[in-house]
Amino acid sequence: MKTTPEQSKKLVLEAFDTLFNKRDYAAAEKFWSPSYIQHSAHIEPGREGLFNLIRNLPVTLKWTHGTILAEDDFVMVHGRYSGHGLPAPWIVADIVRIENGVLAEHWDVIQEEATKEQSKSGLSMFGSSFPKSDRQLATAPLTIGEAREIVLPLYDGLNQPGKKDVAALLAKAAHSDYRSYHTNEDFLTRDQLADVFKNLGLTVPDLRWEIKDIKTIGDQVVVRGEATGTPTGEFWGTKPTGKSFKTMALDIFTVKNGKLASAYHVENWIAALQQISK
């Protein structure tokens, strides 16, 4: 069945909103052909290539659209992608070919959005307003919901770490140059931290890490967590006794461009060791 131009426009808007804004991958599968053909130079082939790109972008990603045109099997939509972790929003012309009621092929052109100071005509590249400067973006405070979504993959990696792809979870939550400070001076890199999580998973296979409280202050996130588990191997120099621990952890994160840039953290391991050996 052939879609009319009006149906095609509605289809593309719903599809993009579902994938880019709502990130409902199951629902998005209904809009994208399994044999999707990709022409955007930076996106891996196929439907999965596109979905994986979105999975790896910060939760702050937002897509808004302007002009949308359709004729025959083609739809062109003018849009702005912001919150993707790069300094300037992207203005994009997406061209989609519709076949059998789904998105079958895609081309795009991407350009960084110009600021008001950069525009020779005084008109904006997209919509009726210019992008906020980096400074304005940096001072926009994080909501609790945004903060929770950003930190969640990291804590997921602390729940039975042996069963998880810890490196992938950390890559989702944190920038590649992430610093995890365990003293005021000493830090582990993201890769080193992944090894620590994996080792914790070996020593405490049933490790659970729960967020008991979460607060935001500007671009910082404070999490009070509770770690529980039963060591089966030597834990901070203490032999396993079959007993479990339940202790508190405090993490102070700094978020930059939608991902974690650093953390200062303390865990009350002394209490945990006392519980194991008493």
Added chain:
Amino acid sequence: MSAIHDANKALVLAGIKGVFIDRDPAVLDRLFSEDYRQHNPQIPNGTAAIKALLRNLPADFKYEPGLVVADGDYVTIHGRYIGWGPKPMVAVDIFRVANGKIAEHWDVMQEEVPAAQSANGNSMLTTQE
């Protein structure tokens, strides 16, 4: 397809080809609105700015239009500009037509990534080569 739809499409194609293929500044007076609104951040408003730009295009400059999509007052063209920047650029130009003239323009431009260097091995363009 309505007559207006076809007329808009023909007008915009004649406009962009007249400017960037024939490099004929008279096209700007004939087909473009006097208060042409420009959203490309590098170009001032009005047709005088396009005429100035035409004078400065390199001799080997080339414009190759691809897919055209028209809808309502808008016409969009996917194409390639060679000699606009150091590398060929892929562009989507969006035009608004008002009172039978090309009245407003937006575009998105990106350096072309050849298919061999693309993450998916495909050309960025809609034209077959």
